[in-house]
Amino acid sequence: MDSAVSGGIGWVVAVNLIIWTGIFLYLLRLNGRIREMEKKS
Amino acid sequence: MKRALAWLLWLWMAAVIAGAFLYAPLAKGFIGQSSRILFFHVPMAWVSFVAFIAAGIWSARFLFLGRRPEHDRAAAAAVELGLLFGVLATVTGALWARVMWGAYWNWDPRQTSIVVALLFYGAYLALRSSLEDRDQRARLSAAYAVLGLAVAPFLFFVMPRIMFSLHPQSVINAQGKVEMESRMVQVLLAGSAGATALFFWIHNLQCRLTALSDRKSALEE
Numbered sequence: 598m599d600s601a602v603s604g605g606i607g608w609v610v611a612v613n614l615i616i617w618t619g620i621f622l623y624l625l626r627l628n629g630r631i632r633e634m635e636k637k638s
Numbered sequence: 639m640k641r642a643l644a645w646l647l648w649l650w651m652a653a654v655i656a657g658a659f660l661y662a663p664l665a666k667g668f669i670g671q672s673s674r675i676l677f678f679h680v681p682m683a684w685v686s687f688v689a690f691i692a693a694g695i696w697s698a699r700f701l702f703l704g705r706r707p708e709h710d711r712a713a714a715a716a717v718e719l720g721l722l723f724g725v726l727a728t729v730t731g732a733l734w735a736r737v738m739w740g741a742y743w744n745w746d747p748r749q750t751s752i753v754v755a756l757l758f759y760g761a762y763l764a765l766r767s768s769l770e771d772r773d774q775r776a777r778l779s780a781a782y783a784v785l786g787l788a789v790a791p792f793l794f795f796v797m798p799r800i801m802f803s804l805h806p807q808s809v810i811n812a813q814g815k816v817e818m819e820s821r822m823v824q825v826l827l828a829g830s831a832g833a834t835a836l837f838f839w840i841h842n843l844q845c846r847l848t849a850l851s852d853r854k855s856a857l858e859e
Contacts, residue, residue: 606659606671613655621648624839628644631846638853 647839651832657825665806665822672737675730677825681833683727683752687794688834689720689841690759694787697780708849710776713783714766715844717759719837724756739804747801755793758786 658677665673693716700709731749732742743749762782769775798805818826 610656610659613659614652617651617655618648621644621651624843625641625644627843631843631850634850635846638850 644839647832647835650828651836654825654829654832657821657828662822662825663819665819669737672734675734676822677829679727679730679734680826681829682723682730683794684830685833685837686720686724686727686752686755687790689716689723689837690755690786690790692716692841693720693759693762693783694790697783698787700776700780701784705773705776707776707852708845710780711845711848711852712841713780714763715841715848717762717783718844719841721756721759721763723833723837724752724759728752728756744804746805747803748798748805751793751797755790758789758793762786 654677658674662674662677664671665676693713696709696713696716700706700713703709728749731752735744735746735749736742762779765782766775766779769778
């Protein structure tokens with residue numbers, strides 16, 4: 598793989614990881630909030 | 639889901655993302671890097687199928703094992719998520735089709751069958767929202783989702799195989815063999831397993847949220 602392509606792929610991997618981490622942290626936070634609501638109710 | 643398990647899933651999917659771009663080789667006969675979308679498209683289509691089958695099973699449990707509202711909630715949540723993953727599979731497939739076939743949409747049997755599946759389960763949600771009586775809604779939508787146990791396998795696996803299609807062969811081809819580079823198979827299987835775990839996590843959250851919402855509505859009545 599030439600360096601231009603591998604550099605581009607590196608960016609795509611980084612963007613994908615950022616999106617996945619964002620979704621993951623959102624779900625983790627939602628999980629915590631639901632747990633709190635379940636304790637209250 | 640336990641926090642440690644959730645972080646394990648994060649790590650797993652991060653490895654799948656890295657593997658899809660940096661470990662798996664490019665598939666032969668595909669233009670440029672287009673084959674890499676396979677590692678996201680196939681798991682999404684798979685999860686969509688799993689969700690629709692799970693909805694049918696939860697609906698059957700609702701109908702035949704005691705009419706428990708949690709089974710009805712689980713079936714509805716599964717259909718909602720199945721639709722979400724189905725739309726994502728369709729969009730990723732259309733992006734790939736644009737590169738390989740020159741057009742986003744070609745009415746290929748695979749594209750058509752997933753659209754019919756989405757319409758079928760979209761009608762499930764329409765049915766649910768059209769009925770106000772809770773018991774009637776649960777019974778009718780459960781019967782509809784049980785019917786889906788026959789419809790979904792036909793649309794996902796049978797119809798695309800009995801008609802001529804430009805779509806690449808399935809992971810397991812018509813002869814029951816896997817004709818794919820082993821590193822591609824590894825990433826694909828890991829991605830499908832991770833996406834399935836992600837589905838069950840989101841499904842669990844959705845069911846718990848609906849249960850809280852139902853409890854609140856019951857208190858207000």
